[in-house]
Amino acid sequence: MTAGTVIIGAGQAGLSAAEALRKRGYDAPVTLIGDELAPPYQRPPLSKGYLSRELPADRLWLKPESYYAGAAIDLRPGVRIARIDRAARCVVTTQGELIAFDHLILATGGAARRLPLPGADLPGVHVLRSLAHADALSDALAQARSLAIIGAGYIGLEVAASARKRGLEVTVLEAADRPMSRTASPLLGGWFGALHRGYGVDLQVSTGVAAITGSHRADGVRLMDGERIEADVVLIAAGLTPGVELAEDAGLACADGILVDAHARTSDPGIYAIGDVARFDSALYGRSIRLESVQNAIEQGRAAAAAICGARAPYDPVPWFWSDQYAIKLQIAGLIDGADRMVRRGDPEEGAFALFHFRNDVLIACEAVNAAPEFMAAQRLIAARARPDPDRLRDVTVAMRAFLS
Numbered sequence: 001m002t003a004g005t006v007i008i009g010a011g012q013a014g015l016s017a018a019e020a021l022r023k024r025g026y027d028a029p030v031t032l033i034g035d036e037l038a039p040p041y042q043r044p045p046l047s048k049g050y051l052s053r054e055l056p057a058d059r060l061w062l063k064p065e066s067y068y069a070g071a072a073i074d075l076r077p078g079v080r081i082a083r084i085d086r087a088a089r090c091v092v093t094t095q096g097e098l099i100a101f102d103h104l105i106l107a108t109g110g111a112a113r114r115l116p117l118p119g120a121d122l123p124g125v126h127v128l129r130s131l132a133h134a135d136a137l138s139d140a141l142a143q144a145r146s147l148a149i150i151g152a153g154y155i156g157l158e159v160a161a162s163a164r165k166r167g168l169e170v171t172v173l174e175a176a177d178r179p180m181s182r183t184a185s186p187l188l189g190g191w192f193g194a195l196h197r198g199y200g201v202d203l204q205v206s207t208g209v210a211a212i213t214g215s216h217r218a219d220g221v222r223l224m225d226g227e228r229i230e231a232d233v234v235l236i237a238a239g240l241t242p243g244v245e246l247a248e249d250a251g252l253a254c255a256d257g258i259l260v261d262a263h264a265r266t267s268d269p270g271i272y273a274i275g276d277v278a279r280f281d282s283a284l285y286g287r288s289i290r291l292e293s294v295q296n297a298i299e300q301g302r303a304a305a306a307a308i309c310g311a312r313a314p315y316d317p318v319p320w321f322w323s324d325q326y327a328i329k330l331q332i333a334g335l336i337d338g339a340d341r342m343v344r345r346g347d348p349e350e351g352a353f354a355l356f357h358f359r360n361d362v363l364i365a366c367e368a369v370n371a372a373p374e375f376m377a378a379q380r381l382i383a384a385r386a387r388p389d390p391d392r393l394r395d396v397t398v399a400m401r402a403f404l405s
């Protein structure tokens with residue numbers, strides 16, 4: 001009997017690959033192994049509706065319980081893989097069980113980055129990556145009056161919005177000179193900063209944290225300039241460390257992610273990597289990228305399944321991402337770094353606008369705030385490597401008509 005495909009990581013990407021294998025008619029065993037106890041679930045609500053208590057837990061599951069048996073996917077929650085034995089073509093669980101594979105897919109995501117700060121291990125200091133983290137944070141907020149968040153990236157800001165909805169006093173501390181500095185333009189970052197301040201968040205930029213204070217549990221943070229900020233709960237929202245340990249130990253090529261080709265294949269052609277953990281060459285952007293988004297997890301999972309089934313479907317996406325904060329829906333298509341020109345459509349003062357970013361006249365990214373049509377138009381223009389007239393792009397319908405004609 002064939003060993004089939006083993007998938008390590010029962011998250012968004014792992015499930016997508018399993019589902020796509022079955023949709024393509026793959027009839028060998030599919031084993032989906034995850035170290036969390038919960039069945040595969042969506043992470044985005046953990047900082048949004050789930051944390052603000054607007055979305056119940058049963059809305060998080062990606063599939064109903066009956067789906068797995070029906071699709072002949074052997075879901076094994078609560079099982080952690082300790083090692084990959086490439087020579088023997090098997091993985092080894094922490095309990096010592098050997099599970100053989102013909103194809104192996106690494107969908108291990110990553111861990112919330114913890115900062116090497118004094119006090120970072122105190123009770124009352126939280127990170128947010130998993131459902132267990134979200135439950136712990138939510139329970140802590142229920143007993144708290146104030147929250148300090150270290151890091152003004154998407155997750156930090158989404159948690160700030162959810163905590164304000166729950167009535168907490170919120171301070172956000174960001175080392176860079178604006179929120180979302182890694183992935184968003186200065187104009188957008190500044191706009192979100194003003195949005196949060198308008199909702200009563202004490203957002204402090206260009207602010208380094210020296211320590212988390214407290215003797216038995218966290219009671220605040222001390223800044224680099226010596227100021228102390230009191231907080232009942234502290235959240236470190238400092239990004240993700242990709243989960244490359246198994247791959248590195250197995251000798252697969254890694255560099256801030258597991259290196260894969262356009263078919264999600266690692267340096268071992270029978271082993272694939274997908275989702276947040278995978279780094280690949282983007283023909284569209286001319287460099288290697290590692291994406292942390294639901295869209296990438298789903299589509300790269302499908303690309304791996306296609307390759308296992310012998311189909312040639314190279315993966316070269318227009319990345320996209322969304323974030324919900326208060327009543328604002330932010331959608332970003334493409335990657336903005338390297339842009340040399342920006343065109344604005346709409347008025348930021350009115351809370352609905354789009355920022356189009358160009359490099360050498362080619363549209364490479366669009367940041368859309370409550371502006372879904374602009375976002376969708378931009379996705380198509382970016383994929384086509386289009387050079388829309390920036391002045392005409394101020395009217396998206398005209399630009400789309402010009403592009404389609």
Ligand SMILES: Cc1cc2nc3c(=O)[nH]c(=O)nc-3n(C[C@H](O)[C@H](O)[C@H](O)COP(=O)(O)OP(=O)(O)OC[C@H]3O[C@@H](n4cnc5c(N)ncnc54)[C@H](O)[C@@H]3O)c2cc1C
Pocket residue numbers: 008009010011012013014033034035036042043044045046047079080081082107108109110128129130155243246274275276277291292293294295297320321322323324
């Ligand atoms: C709070 C939060 C909000 C987000 N919001 C958005 C959003 O608004 N929009 C968006 O596009 N994206 C968002 N994301 C990102 C998105 O959720 C991720 O990009 C996506 O979940 C990645 O899927 P993945 O399968 O690669 O990794 P994961 O979903 O992290 O799954 C990896 C799984 O592998 C397991 N695992 C790791 N190692 C082992 C092992 N050795 N053995 C067994 N199991 C293992 C992990 O425990 C985990 O369950 C958000 C993420 C978070 C945390």
